[in-house]
Amino acid sequence: MDGLRLSGILMTALVHGAVVVSMVAFSSCPGAAEGPKIGQMVTIEAALAYKSKDSKSRQPQKPRRSQPPAPQPTTNPVSRDEEQAPVEQKPPEPPTQRDEDFAEQFEKYRQMRQEEEDESAEVENGAGADEERAGGAFDGSEHGFAEVNKGDPYMRELAGQAHGFWSVPTLEQGSGHAVGCVQLGKDGRIIDTQLLPPTQNATIDAAVKRALKQLTDAREAEPKPVPPHLMEATTQWICFKFPY
Amino acid sequence: MFQVPVLNRRRLAAALAALTATLALGHASARAQQQRAVVIELENPKRGLYPIAVPRGSESDPALAAEAESIIGFDLEVSGWFDVLDPRSFLADLGAEGLGVDPPKWKDVGAFGVIKYRVTRAGGDVVLDARLYEVEKGKAAVLSRSYRGKEVRTLVHAWCNEVVQYYTGEPGFFGSKIAFVTRSSGGKQVMAMDFDGHGAHSLTRNSSLNILPDWSPDGSKVAFTSYMRNNPDLYIVGAGGGRPRRVSKHPGMNTGASWSPDGSKIALTLSKDGNPEIYVISAADGQILRRLTDNRGIDTSPVWSPDGREIAFVSDRHGGPQIFVMNADGSNQRRVSRNGDYNTTPVWSPRKGKRILAYTTRDQGHYDIVTLDIETGEMVRVTQGQGNNEEPSFSPNGRAIAFASTRKEGAGIYIANTDGSGKQRRVYKGSATSIDWGPAPRP
Numbered sequence: 001m002d003g004l005r006l007s008g009i010l011m012t013a014l015v016h017g018a019v020v021v022s023m024v025a026f027s028s029c030p031g032a033a034e035g036p037k038i039g040q041m042v043t044i045e046a047a048l049a050y051k052s053k054d055s056k057s058r059q060p061q062k063p064r065r066s067q068p069p070a071p072q073p074t075t076n077p078v079s080r081d082e083e084q085a086p087v088e089q090k091p092p093e094p095p096t097q098r099d100e101d102f103a104e105q106f107e108k109y110r111q112m113r114q115e116e117e118d119e120s121a122e123v124e125n126g127a128g129a130d131e132e133r134a135g136g137a138f139d140g141s142e143h144g145f146a147e148v149n150k151g152d153p154y155m156r157e158l159a160g161q162a163h164g165f166w167s168v169p170t171l172e173q174g175s176g177h178a179v180g181c182v183q184l185g186k187d188g189r190i191i192d193t194q195l196l197p198p199t200q201n202a203t204i205d206a207a208v209k210r211a212l213k214q215l216t217d218a219r220e221a222e223p224k225p226v227p228p229h230l231m232e233a234t235t236q237w238i239c240f241k242f243p244y
Numbered sequence: 245m246f247q248v249p250v251l252n253r254r255r256l257a258a259a260l261a262a263l264t265a266t267l268a269l270g271h272a273s274a275r276a277q278q279q280r281a282v283v284i285e286l287e288n289p290k291r292g293l294y295p296i297a298v299p300r301g302s303e304s305d306p307a308l309a310a311e312a313e314s315i316i317g318f319d320l321e322v323s324g325w326f327d328v329l330d331p332r333s334f335l336a337d338l339g340a341e342g343l344g345v346d347p348p349k350w351k352d353v354g355a356f357g358v359i360k361y362r363v364t365r366a367g368g369d370v371v372l373d374a375r376l377y378e379v380e381k382g383k384a385a386v387l388s389r390s391y392r393g394k395e396v397r398t399l400v401h402a403w404c405n406e407v408v409q410y411y412t413g414e415p416g417f418f419g420s421k422i423a424f425v426t427r428s429s430g431g432k433q434v435m436a437m438d439f440d441g442h443g444a445h446s447l448t449r450n451s452s453l454n455i456l457p458d459w460s461p462d463g464s465k466v467a468f469t470s471y472m473r474n475n476p477d478l479y480i481v482g483a484g485g486g487r488p489r490r491v492s493k494h495p496g497m498n499t500g501a502s503w504s505p506d507g508s509k510i511a512l513t514l515s516k517d518g519n520p521e522i523y524v525i526s527a528a529d530g531q532i533l534r535r536l537t538d539n540r541g542i543d544t545s546p547v548w549s550p551d552g553r554e555i556a557f558v559s560d561r562h563g564g565p566q567i568f569v570m571n572a573d574g575s576n577q578r579r580v581s582r583n584g585d586y587n588t589t590p591v592w593s594p595r596k597g598k599r600i601l602a603y604t605t606r607d608q609g610h611y612d613i614v615t616l617d618i619e620t621g622e623m624v625r626v627t628q629g630q631g632n633n634e635e636p637s638f639s640p641n642g643r644a645i646a647f648a649s650t651r652k653e654g655a656g657i658y659i660a661n662t663d664g665s666g667k668q669r670r671v672y673k674g675s676a677t678s679i680d681w682g683p684a685p686r687p
Contacts (some may be wrong), residue, residue, distance in 0.1 A: 021301075022577045127349065155284070162286060166286060166289050166290065167292035168289045169293060169356070170290075170327040171326075171412050173413075179283070181281065202378040202507045203378070204349075206378075206680065209380075210354065210356075223498055236281050237281035237282070238284065239284070240283075240284050241284065241285045241286060241569050243287060243288075243289050
């Protein structure tokens with residue numbers, strides 16, 4: 001029994017030690033303080049772009065609406081006894097601290113509703129209003145409303161274009177994926193592209209560059225302005241994971 | 245006691261170059277990583293051809309350069325891997341480039357690869373200097389070869405085989421030969437030609453029926469059946485023609501010869517006892533070594549597997565003709581074709597690690613070529629809706645199939661990709677049967 005207990009203690013110590021060492025190692029990793037890497041980026045599938053389930057990379061969510069206050073039971077119900085003497089009404093007491101809190105919360109709630117209504121009107125007047133209603137935002141932002149976000153049509157179309165231009169030469173026998181990224185301008189044109197990182201396979205690298213160039217040319221020929229609710233996408237790289 | 249590391253100038257330059265490259269790559273990578281990004285995963289990529297530019301060689305004999313350009317273009321396109329770009333789109337100054345390349349100019353026209361060459365005459369010979377560039381890798385050639393010989397065609401085929409080997413790791417089939425049978429006045433002749441249809445010539449010169457040719461594994465001989473002595477006997481003739489040698493003359497059929505992979509034996513159909521059965525004979529003297537089949541059905545068209553362990557053949561023992569496979573000693577005979585009621589002329593793919601047969605099948609009154617993976621049962625239809633297509637034969641690397649066709653574009657011998665993709669090309673115009681694609685040319 002002593003031996004069993006000792007081995008249990010040792011195992012526990014080992015596990016704790018491993019956890020501590022891992023945490024220290026990862027926190028001191030040179031890349032930890034940098035921006036997101038491929039593995040940490042929000043990942044959406046194919047052209048349909050399902051929202052990632054990774055809670056760490058979720059976008060800020062809309063706060064839940066406060067529930068209206070439930071009706072309070074009356075303290076002086078109406079009696080059906082005709083002989084009962086009427087209860088004297090007490091004069092109203094000065095407002096307590098609790099009531100003040102409630103009033104303040106109600107005012108906040110009213111302001112939030114007003115902001116939401118203003119925002120909603122802005123979206124309806126904007127270019128992306130219809131798209132937003134149809135599918136929700138691709139990145140799980142506050143404009144998404146579906147339980148499983150199917151992706152914004154604007155981004156779906158962009159992904160579809162990239163997929164249409166992606167072709168792997170038949171003679172390429174290997175398998176894997178390459179990552180090519182674009183930066184969108186507000187007018188929908190592509191203002192920059194890059195391979196991240198190069199695969200060192202000249203055929204695949206050339207194929208990715210060809211796809212990005214064709215995508216750039218297509219967007220140049222027919223630019224599609226980024227809808228207002230996706231303006232954030234113009235400040236970040238949009239990367240395509242090209243399989244081969 | 246201690247060794248001091250010595251950095252000579254070349255090593256120092258190399259080290260600095262490596263450091264610079266590392267820093268540059270690191271900077272570019274960090275630039276993207278320090279910004280937020282969204283990744284969209286794409287699925288199911290399309291498969292396409294490798295775009296390659298083959299500009300006509302400058303500093304060359306004009307006639308030879310034009311011929312070389314034509315042969316390179318045909319070889320690469322028929323390989324099923326390359327898309328040879330239209331020269332009219334080229335932006336580069338070919339005269340200034342010479343045998344080199346200016347990569348951005350070729351990137352702009354969509355080329356992934358560029359072939360440059362110079363072909364000249366020297367004495368009585370032709371000299372070919374050729375370079376292959378991968379545009380993504382810059383100005384340095386990834387493949388460089390020089391050839392000297394009598395025919396530009398032979399040199400160019402050798403170069404294209406090197407190009408295919410570079411990209412795929414597999415040998416090309418350019419320069420290989422195809423044997424076939426054509427009608428002649430009063431009979432049929434065994435013919436041979438380059439795989440691209442060039443230089444067709446007759447291997448037999450008699451007025452009888454000469455049919456069913458089969459190349460020896462080394463490509464030096466062709467076995468065939470001839471009625472020249474009023475019985476379908478088996479003969480062997482040199483690849484260049486000449487007087488054939490009769491090796492099997494049993495009464496009745498001596499037909500459908502197939503060389504064993506080591507060239508020492510021949511499997512064929514003999515009907516000396518009445519019913520056609522499959523035998524193995526010595527290629528040297530025709531002596532019967534073993535009888536492989538023995539049943540009431542007709543057993544014909546034996547063909548040895550690339551590893552020599554199995555033989556595929558046709559039998560009507562279950563009714564209509566179907567494809568069967570047996571061990572090389574005749575044991576374990578089993579039917580492998582399950583489609584339709586008429587399947588004939590099997591051939592094995594030479595691809596290593598695969599057990600794939602191609603054969604002729606009849607479907608809705610037409611004959612077509614299919615392939616069957618014996619391991620998985622997967623079938624691929626190589627031809628469909630293009631007249632009758634029969635008697636397939638694999639290229640030496642198994643990537644292409646030659647077959648006889650009578651389609652509206654014209655009868656002849658066509659070459660198709662084994663997977664059924666891409667364009668099918670006619671390499672011989674005119675009626676042709678008994679197609680047999682020979683081995684790869686010796687380097």
